[in-house]
Amino acid sequence: MDQRLNLIGLLQLLLLATSGNGLEWTVPDVVSSIKNVGSSIIDPKLLPTPQSLLEGSKQLLVGLPFEYVSSSINYICSQALSSNKIKSKFTPDxxxxxxxxxxxxxxxxxxxxxxxxxxxxxxxxxxxxxxxxxxxxxxxxxxxxxxxxxxxxxxxxxxxxxxxxxxxxxxxxxxxxxxxxxxxxxxxxxxxxxxxxxxxxxxxxxxxxxxxxxxxxxxxxxxxxxxxxxxxxxxxxxxxxxxxxxxxxxxxxxxxxxxxxxxxxxxxxxxxxxxxxxxxxxxxxxxxxxxxxxxxxxxxxxxxxxxxxxxxxxxxxxxxxxxxxxxxxxxxxxxxxxxxxxxxxxxxxxxxxxxxxxxxxxxxxxxxxxxxxxxxxxxxxxxxx
The missing domain is CATH 3.40.50.1820 (Alpha/Beta hydrolase fold, catalytic domain)
Incomplete structure (x- = not known):
């Protein structure tokens, strides 16, 4: 895996741990991840650019939570359909x-x-x-x-x-x-x-x-x-x-x-x-x-x-x-x-x-x-x- 992407992944993980979105990240989880990407932060050349940080954070804070919401809606809707108990209020004419x-x-x-x-x-x-x-x-x-x-x-x-x-x-x-x-x-x-x-x-x-x-x-x-x-x-x-x-x-x-x-x-x-x-x-x-x-x-x-x-x-x-x-x-x-x-x-x-x-x-x-x-x-x- 590209080391720059490893660092971005760590930053995203830290954001997840503090974003209040219900994911149960613990301090040991974060520490373990820091160890896994430690080599990425030794060499300054491997640090992410401001643009890559912006893109990574944007996907995390805007795209990812909505993906969870979308998947939840999808599951609920699938269950409703399979039950055959829910019909549209407005039948196409x-x-x-x-x-x-x-x-x-x-x-x-x-x-x-x-x-x-x-x-x-x-x-x-x-x-x-x-x-x-x-x-x-x-x-x-x-x-x-x-x-x-x-x-x-x-x-x-x-x-x-x-x-x-x-x-x-x-x-x-x-x-x-x-x-x-x-x-x-x-x-x-x-x-x-x-x-x-x-x-x-x-x-x-x-x-x-x-x-x-x-x-x-x-x-x-x-x-x-x-x-x-x-x-x-x-x-x-x-x-x-x-x-x-x-x-x-x-x-x-x-x-x-x-x-x-x-x-x-x-x-x-x-x-x-x-x-x-x-x-x-x-x-x-x-x-x-x-x-x-x-x-x-x-x-x-x-x-x-x-x-x-x-x-x-x-x-x-x-x-x-x-x-x-x-x-x-x-x-x-x-x-x-x-x-x-x-x-x-x-x-x-x-x-x-x-x-x-x-x-x-x-x-x-x-x-x-x-x-x-x-x-x-x-x-x-x-x-x-």
Missing amino acids: ITKMNFQLRTACVRTSFPLLEAEKMWNSPSFDPTKRVVILATGWTTQVNDTETIDKMAQAYNCRGDSNFVALDAASFVDTLYSWSAFNTDEIGLHLAHGLVKLLDVVSVDKIHLIGHSLGAHIVGAAGRYMQQLTGKMVPRITGLDPAKPCFNEGETLSGLLRGDATFVDVIHSNPGVLGKRDPMGDVDFYPGGLSALPTGCITVTCAHARAWEYFEESIYPGNERNFMAIRCSSIQGLRKNKCVGDDYPMGIAAPPSLKGNYFLDINAAKPYGKLSSSQRSARLLNCGECA
């Missing part, structure tokens, strides 16, 4: 759910069960692909930054019809109730997709979901296979929600096999987002840290997944985020990962398999291969003129 077609200047809603009507809308281009986005907890279709920014990016790109799933109030309630609803909302979305297939070829459909939305589109992909025997070519999961979703349990959430190609971006692993691989390819920008560089809150980290993807949508940005198959971010930084690099985001090749790591910038533009000049030129692209 498909008649209240819509597709909202977004152009730069117009928003047009169509009931899920009348999705084929989009074909006749002057805002719909049948020659283009259809991208459908489902967002997460406490989001609403007309007041959500995720939808607004993604719509702008796709309208700038110009090669797709961008559609947002309007799930009414069924993910805008208590988190556990919202989580319980994801499977049924996914079934309703699948019925809407079946209607859409009357006018759009399945190979033109791309489903994207952030947080709880990732599990909604995963369920939609599975149900559409059952209903039609057809498979959506691509589902993209953007930091799929962790609490309540566990493979093999009542709510499995998004899984590889829900589409021909499932790609996942993890930006808040282990806290609000899932840590374990879930797709054909899983990207870990910044590694497995709960907080990517530039974030000091878990909500910031959770949002980064869609922000990374949004950046990659703009013309010229497709290769902003280049990732290499690896087992850790440390291996990547030490040049121990072999193989070619591939883009994370809109241009991710459907042949990719495995776990891919990459570094990112702390502020926009986030991609290491991004261009500030190009970002400035694209700032208003996709907006209503």
